[in-house]
Amino acid sequence: MAAGDTSTLPRRELLGRASALAGLVVSFAPGMRLIDLAAAKPDGEAASAEVRWGMLVDTTRCVSGCDACVNACATEHGLEMTDRPEIDAQWIRKVDLIDEDSGKEISLPVMCQHCEDAPCVAVCPTGASFRREDGIVLVNQHTCIGCRYCMMACPYKARSFIHINLTGQRTHSPRGKGTVESCTFCVHRVDRDREPACVEACTAAGHQALLFGDLSDNEGELAQRLGEVQTQQLRSDLGTNPGVHYHGL
Amino acid sequence: MNNTGYHVAPAQGFWLFVxxxxxxxxxxxxxxxxxDTAGHAITGMNNQVVWGLPHVFAVFLILCASGALNPASLSTVFGRTRYAPIARLSGVFAICLLVGGLVVLVLxxxxxxxxxxxxxxxxxxxIFAWNVFGYTGFIVIVGVYLACSMDNAPRGAVKTAGYVAFAWRILLTSGTGAIFGVLVARExxxxxxxxxLFVATSFALGTAIFLIGLVLSFRWNGQVPDPEVLTKLGRLLAIFVLVxxxxVAVQTLTSLYGGRERGVVEFLLFSGGxxxxxxxxxxxxLGSILPLMLLYSRRARGCASILTASVLVMVGGLCQLYVLIIGGQVYPLRIFPGYRSSSSFFDGVVADYAPTLWEVLLGVGGVAMAVLLCLVAMRTLPLLPRALPLKPGTLVRDP
Structure with a gap:
């Protein structure tokens, strides 16, 4: 028998290899875990410019009075409400709209729009507000000086300043008094190939009003849906090119 | 150091001011x-009004600082030798006012x-980062100008420093105006x-605060400023107030005509409480019409009138900046044109803002720090020109 000719492996060795393979599969069950590990971005690897994360908000599916996305965000990032709503941090909020002409009522969530040309990034004096290569706009909590200029510049009122001392922060959501923060698109989840908490909660609630994905992947579900339905970006006249698109406005 | 014609302020009264x-x-x-310890929750600021009264005071002091350099610029850049004796005072006021404003901004x-x-x-x-260079550069350049003028530097060096300082101050106030001007999302x-508008406001506020500082510092020294200087600075003040x-009229009318900003202008001018x-x-x-009447009226044209007009211009400037900075924020952002909006984050409604005592203390403290620095500078450096003695029992002598 020629060395390396597996077609003629002795029965004992063949069984051994097969059982080892089976054990490997069983140890990673369910199979999703294998896929997770393959797709997740390894720690230390930079975000890729070949991806642009974005979201489609289907307002025709968003239910007025449903706060599943807001609650999921608060739980995920440890956002606690106080008795002074004007100073509470809100990374995502439900907005109720009434068309001034037709009287049509719409309910939709508003969060950081993760703009391509983000005004918050442009005005930040220290560069603490920054945009990752994959389009996610974040605040570096270590270099934010709390000047709030980004809040003045944001056209979507998407940022919050922390007015009080915080305790019990989540390890994946560094937050602190005197700095500005906003929706991170749950970057800690996205880097592990998971959806943002708000999207997951909306789907779990049975509404499926939020669809998250890669805007630059033409074969992906998000890009496909954007091609099928009429959508618009908030204040598109400002030329910020948000990553969040709305259908039904 | 060239002390000829200049003297240090007397000790009398200094410690009382301190x-x-x-x-x-x-x-x-x-x-x-x-x-810093309890957080900004103790102020009136919130997630709708993120810049409050301290910013009003900080911008006010920064504009005053730039404008306080007017007499120095008139002397060095425009060759008006009448202002040469008070150019040092002008430079020192400018630096001290800027430091006061920056302290408020940083704190x-x-x-x-x-x-x-x-x-x-x-x-x-x-733009904010540019302004950091603008502020520090202003202090350095005006400092060099002062050093040149006090240290018998060649006339060319003083003139060059004066020209650079003049150009820099225009850039500084332009940058301060641009901080707001580039905020495309806010109508x-x-x-x-x-x-x-910010450049012109700095001219008006700076001239007003310099006139007050000039009269009071001379009074402290038992002297009176050159009446002609007071009159001419008063006339300049009137021109700046008119500009x-x-x-403001052009900005308002353009906004009303254009339509897009009509809502916010109507709010700030008519319906906004x-x-x-x-x-x-x-x-x-108080800040424009009354000072103009005082400055242009023949009956009222005197030092007391100029001083009163200057105080009124400063009051008007504070009101102007409050309306601009706070009023511009309380008016809701138009994220959804064509829709009425409401949310738990105060979308679509006019935000509430009332400054707390903490903010007042910080803002007023910045002004106090600027004045204190001016006094210390006058007490330690030969800044005050030897001038005419003051008649007993009078605050100033009418020209």
Whole structure:
């Protein structure tokens, strides 16, 4: 028998290899875990410019009075409400709209729009507000000086300043008094190939009003849906090119 | 150092001023400490109005600083030798006022302990970052100008420093105006005219505060300033006030005509509660019309009138900046044109803002610090020109 000719492996060795393979599969069950590990971005690897994360908000599916996305965000990032709503941090909020002409009522969530040309990034004096290569706009909590200029510049009122001392922060959501923060698109989840908490909660609630994905992947579900339905970006006249698109406005 | 023709302010009264001003500065530092430990929750600021009264005072002092350099610029750049004796005072006032404004700005940061980050890490796309260079550069350039003029430097060096300082101060106030002018999302700000408006406002406020400082510092020394200088600076003040009024009128009418900003202009001028009152009564009435009457009226044309007009212009300036900075924020953002909006984050509604005592202490403390620095400078450096003695029992001598 020629060395390396597996077609003629002795029965004992063949069984051994097969059982080892089976054990490997069983140890990673369910199979999703294998896929997770393959797709997740390894720690230390930079975000890729070949991806642009974005979201489609289907307002025709968003239910007025449903706060599943807001609650999921608060739980995920440890956002606690106080008795002074004007100073509470809100990374995502439900907005109720009434068309001034037709009287049509719409309910939709508003969060950081993760703009391509983000005004918050442009005005930040220290560069603490920054945009990752994959389009996610974040605040570096270590270099934010709390000047709030980004809040003045944001056209979507998407940022919050922390007015009080915080305790019990989540390890994946560094937050602190005197700095500005906003929706991170749950970057800690996205880097592990998971959806943002708000999207997951909306789907779990049975509404499926939020669809998250890669805007630059033409074969992906998000890009496909954007091609099928009429959508618009908030204040598109400002030329910020948000990553969040709305259908039904 | 060339002391000919100049003297240091007397010790008499100095410590009394220090005793009054130091507690105000300490109160400001205490206020900042409270804001730093308890958070900005103790202020009236919130997630809708993120820049409050401290910013009004900070911008006010920064504009005053730039404008206080007027007499020095008139002397060095425009060759008006009449102002040469008070050019030093002008430069020192400018630096001290700017420092006062910057102290308020820094202490109002969410993380003032990260000041070293602000001065070592820059995003050069940010107008704010440009302004950091603008502020520090202004202090250095005016400092060099003062050093040249006090140290018998060649006339060419003084003139060069004066020219650079003049150009820099225009850039500085342009940059301060641009901080608001580039905010495209906010209808109350997004206007290029804010840049010349801020430059003109700095001319008016700076001239007004310099006139007050000039008269009071001479009075402290038992002297009286050159009456002709007072009269001419008073006339300049009137012109600057008119220019500011004109620019405000142009901005307002353009906004009303254009339509997009009509809502915010109507709010600030007519329906916005305290803001129309501050605009019409404070900025236009007390801060512009009344000073113009005092400065142009033949009967009232005197030092007391000039001094009163200067105080009124400063009151008007504070009102103007309050309406612009706070009023521009309380008016809701138009995220959904064509829709009425409401949310738990106060979308679509006018935000509430009432400054707390902490903010007042911080803002006023910044002014106190500027005045204190001016007094210390006058007490330690030969800044005051030898001038005519003051008649006993009078505040100033009418020209």
């Amino acid at each position: 005793l009054i001003l130091v507690p105000m500065v300490i109160a400001a530092l205490w206020s900042a400490h409270q804001m 109002d940061l969410g993380r003032p302990d990260r000041l070293q980050v602000a001065i070592t890490t820059y995003n050069f796309r940010s 109350g700000y997004d206007a290029a005219i804010l840049v010349p 500011v009024l004109c620019l 305290v803001y129309p009152v501050l605009f019409w009564l404070g900025q236009v009435g």
